[in-house]
Amino acid sequence: MATVSIKDVAARAGVSPGTVSNVLNRPEKVAGGTRTRVEAAIRDLGFVRHGSASTLRAGHSRTIGLSVIDIGNPFFTDVAAGVEDMASERGYAVILGNSSGSRLKEERNLLVFAEQRVRGVLITPSDEDPGRLERLRERGIAVVLVDHPAERSTQCAVAVNDVTGGAMAAGHLLRGGAGRLGYVTGPPAIRQCQERRRGAEQAMAAAGRDPAELREIAMPAMTAKAGQQAAEKLLADGTLPDALFCANDLLALGMLRGLLQAGVRVPDDVSLIGYDDIDFASASTVSLSSIRQPTYQLGRVATELLLDECDNPDTHAHQQIMFQPDLVVRESTR
Amino acid sequence: MATVSIKDVAARAGVSPGTVSNVLNRPEKVAGGTRTRVEAAIRDLGFVRHGSASTLRAGHSRTIGLSVIDIGNPFFTDVAAGVEDMASERGYAVILGNSSGSRLKEERNLLVFAEQRVRGVLITPSDEDPGRLERLRERGIAVVLVDHPAERSTQCAVAVNDVTGGAMAAGHLLRGGAGRLGYVTGPPAIRQCQERRRGAEQAMAAAGRDPAELREIAMPAMTAKAGQQAAEKLLADGTLPDALFCANDLLALGMLRGLLQAGVRVPDDVSLIGYDDIDFASASTVSLSSIRQPTYQLGRVATELLLDECDNPDTHAHQQIMFQPDLVVRESTR
DNA sequence: CTCCGCGCGACAAACGTTTTAACAGGATGT
DNA sequence: ACATCCTGTTAAAACGTTTGTCGCGCGGAG
Numbered sequence: 001m002a003t004v005s006i007k008d009v010a011a012r013a014g015v016s017p018g019t020v021s022n023v024l025n026r027p028e029k030v031a032g033g034t035r036t037r038v039e040a041a042i043r044d045l046g047f048v049r050h051g052s053a054s055t056l057r058a059g060h061s062r063t064i065g066l067s068v069i070d071i072g073n074p075f076f077t078d079v080a081a082g083v084e085d086m087a088s089e090r091g092y093a094v095i096l097g098n099s100s101g102s103r104l105k106e107e108r109n110l111l112v113f114a115e116q117r118v119r120g121v122l123i124t125p126s127d128e129d130p131g132r133l134e135r136l137r138e139r140g141i142a143v144v145l146v147d148h149p150a151e152r153s154t155q156c157a158v159a160v161n162d163v164t165g166g167a168m169a170a171g172h173l174l175r176g177g178a179g180r181l182g183y184v185t186g187p188p189a190i191r192q193c194q195e196r197r198r199g200a201e202q203a204m205a206a207a208g209r210d211p212a213e214l215r216e217i218a219m220p221a222m223t224a225k226a227g228q229q230a231a232e233k234l235l236a237d238g239t240l241p242d243a244l245f246c247a248n249d250l251l252a253l254g255m256l257r258g259l260l261q262a263g264v265r266v267p268d269d270v271s272l273i274g275y276d277d278i279d280f281a282s283a284s285t286v287s288l289s290s291i292r293q294p295t296y297q298l299g300r301v302a303t304e305l306l307l308d309e310c311d312n313p314d315t316h317a318h319q320q321i322m323f324q325p326d327l328v329v330r331e332s333t334r
Numbered sequence: 335m336a337t338v339s340i341k342d343v344a345a346r347a348g349v350s351p352g353t354v355s356n357v358l359n360r361p362e363k364v365a366g367g368t369r370t371r372v373e374a375a376i377r378d379l380g381f382v383r384h385g386s387a388s389t390l391r392a393g394h395s396r397t398i399g400l401s402v403i404d405i406g407n408p409f410f411t412d413v414a415a416g417v418e419d420m421a422s423e424r425g426y427a428v429i430l431g432n433s434s435g436s437r438l439k440e441e442r443n444l445l446v447f448a449e450q451r452v453r454g455v456l457i458t459p460s461d462e463d464p465g466r467l468e469r470l471r472e473r474g475i476a477v478v479l480v481d482h483p484a485e486r487s488t489q490c491a492v493a494v495n496d497v498t499g500g501a502m503a504a505g506h507l508l509r510g511g512a513g514r515l516g517y518v519t520g521p522p523a524i525r526q527c528q529e530r531r532r533g534a535e536q537a538m539a540a541a542g543r544d545p546a547e548l549r550e551i552a553m554p555a556m557t558a559k560a561g562q563q564a565a566e567k568l569l570a571d572g573t574l575p576d577a578l579f580c581a582n583d584l585l586a587l588g589m590l591r592g593l594l595q596a597g598v599r600v601p602d603d604v605s606l607i608g609y610d611d612i613d614f615a616s617a618s619t620v621s622l623s624s625i626r627q628p629t630y631q632l633g634r635v636a637t638e639l640l641l642d643e644c645d646n647p648d649t650h651a652h653q654q655i656m657f658q659p660d661l662v663v664r665e666s667t668r
Numbered sequence: 669c670t671c672c673g674c675g676c677g678a679c680a681a682a683c684g685t686t687t688t689a690a691c692a693g694g695a696t697g698t
Numbered sequence: 699a700c701a702t703c704c705t706g707t708t709a710a711a712a713c714g715t716t717t718g719t720c721g722c723g724c725g726g727a728g
Binding site: 364392 | 705709
Binding site for chain 3: 015016017018019022029030031034053055056057058059
């Protein structure tokens with residue numbers, strides 16, 4: 001438990017504590033001989049800098065907070081991996097907060113972040129209230145929105161264009177010769193669901209079709225189970241569309257299962273496309289066409305923006321970056 | 335940026351800084367009137383305690399480190415969710431470290447943890463070297479192993495019994511009338527693969543069968559793609575076992591796809607069981623029988639042990655907790 | 669030979685909290 | 699009346715860094 005401090009290092013190297021600090025933080029300021037001597041002392045004693053003391057004195061830490069809505073969702077997991085990698089490369093630690101969609105938990109996480117005096121926060125807000133984030137900024141904590149459009153141009157944000165993605169999916173189905181088109185979606189409150197639908201409608205209009213013909217099947221959840229229920233609903237109706245666009249892959253996989261079990265052939269009878277391109281999309285029996293989002297990249301870039309804002313507050317220009325999704329064609333579509 | 339400190343609160347409430355600290359840390363020590371006055375001042379000024387200053391003086395922080403091998407793996411994601419929930423309930427923050435299987439990255443993460451003076455570390459070690467962990471303990475940082483047996487009885491560990499799980503899977507297949515049994519596995523270096531195999535052999539012995547008959551198909555990775563390749567390999571050989579036990583669900587899903595595409599019926603021609611019971615196991619075309627592990631619980635309990643060790647170092651008794659897996663029977667097995 | 673500038677380090681003052689010892693002022697017991 | 703013990707509060711000393719200021723010694727310019 002004999003915690004070794006900068007003083008011990010200084011004593012052993014025969015220099016002052018300030019010099020040790022300089023070796024740590026601005027090595028170019030200290031003469032070669034002294035530096036190697038100090039470095040040797042650091043190694044010998046197994047010294048590791050006390051982050052808290054450093055933060056206290058310097059006024060800022062080398063940690064960032066990451067608040068996500070659901071760490072169990074592969075989408076956020078990939079984002080988190082990108083964040084962690086980039087932060088780690090730049091010597092920052094990541095404090096993880098999982099809000100589970102609960103506003104209370106999100107609030108609590110932000111408080112923890114504030115107590116730790118994180119340098120900045122990456123957040124996918126669970127609702128539209130900008131007040132909390134404003135309060136963070138007042139405390140000098142940078143904020144970057146992830147997978148959410150910027151509420152104002154005074155902040156950074158990264159997102160993926162869901163309208164384009166929706167248009168890609170529907171366009172692909174239309175090019176495949178689809179007559180009647182169905183859109184299987186989740187709760188209407190979810191922004192992504194709305195925008196993907198909007199994209200699909202645009203694609204229909206561009207193909208000279210009436211967007212109002214798009215048949216919407218809305219489910220209360222975006223899970224595989226909900227997808228299968230949607231299939232049952234469609235089959236009970238008796239009028240199966242020629243092609244189905246599902247708002248995420250889990251819905252699509254459930255739908256696929258429901259259709260195949262009922263003897264409907266995919267893609268011969270019905271074309272099917274999902275969204276997100278999760279790992280399992282390519283692993284299902286009939287591999288699933290989907291829309292790929294650069295999730296890992298989303299995390300990396302968001303972190304890069306955040307750290308730039310922290311390290312160069314003066315020259316930093318706020319950016320709203322919109323990534324473009326990709327169409328991935330597999331077996332489930334004609 | 336006017337950061338408000340304990341002194342400002344003290345001034346406004348007309349007390350000394352020490353009293354404010356007491357209100358924060360041992361409210362029972364301060365008289366009711368003073369306390370409410372101080373609390374009001376805290377609210378009015380929007381004071382939030384400076385975690386680093388607190389850590390520096392108190393000698394310990396309210397953060398723990400979590401080092402996992404692959405945050406993209408649903409298994410670890412579930413564990414992380416459990417950790418985050420429990421830590422958050424007890425007022426601890428979680429610093430996330432993702433080693434991606436790289437020893438170097440793991441090392442770097444542990445260094446970050448040490449710098450942040452985390453109270454303790456939860457780790458799924460990426461290899462068997464106990465040295466690093468020993469060094470952490472010398473620094474007064476508690477360590478709990480996750481999904482890894484304890485190297486010695488002087489530390490806590492939580493894991494799931496892989497031998498039992500393997501026995502459950504193989505036993506289920508044997509009870510279904512399987513004659514020839516195959517075991518599709520990953521790299522032999524992975525401890526879990528070995529132990530699950532050992533369990534399967536025990537089940538065979540218990541059923542009066544020669545364990546040597548267990549046919550092993552080892553793949554270099556444990557992904558869906560590798561599973562499909564394994565299927566191709568088996569089909570090329572021409573001698574398909576009656577039943578297949580895959581060391582994880584991804585392998586099993588790939589295998590399922592490969593078999594179905596070749597016209598092999600599951601479970602009529604071949605029974606198939608996976609391991610982990612990931613979400614998608616129940617959503618595949620032929621839903622997958624599997625072995626469920628209490629992952630979320632694993633994370634919660636590990637955190638509980640860690641915090642107990644931190645908060646009651648004297649009375650704390652090291653524990654090695656072994657969870658039992660569950661057999662989940664679905665459509666893929668007879 | 670003096671003076672200036674410069675490179676390198678030492679010194680010391682913070683940073684915001686926790687904690688110990690000390691203390692005031694009653695209440696209590698003798 | 700005095701000694702004693704509470705209870706509630708304060709003052710001050712840490713904790714381990716960072717950082718601005720200052721001083722020393724040396725080499726080159728005047």
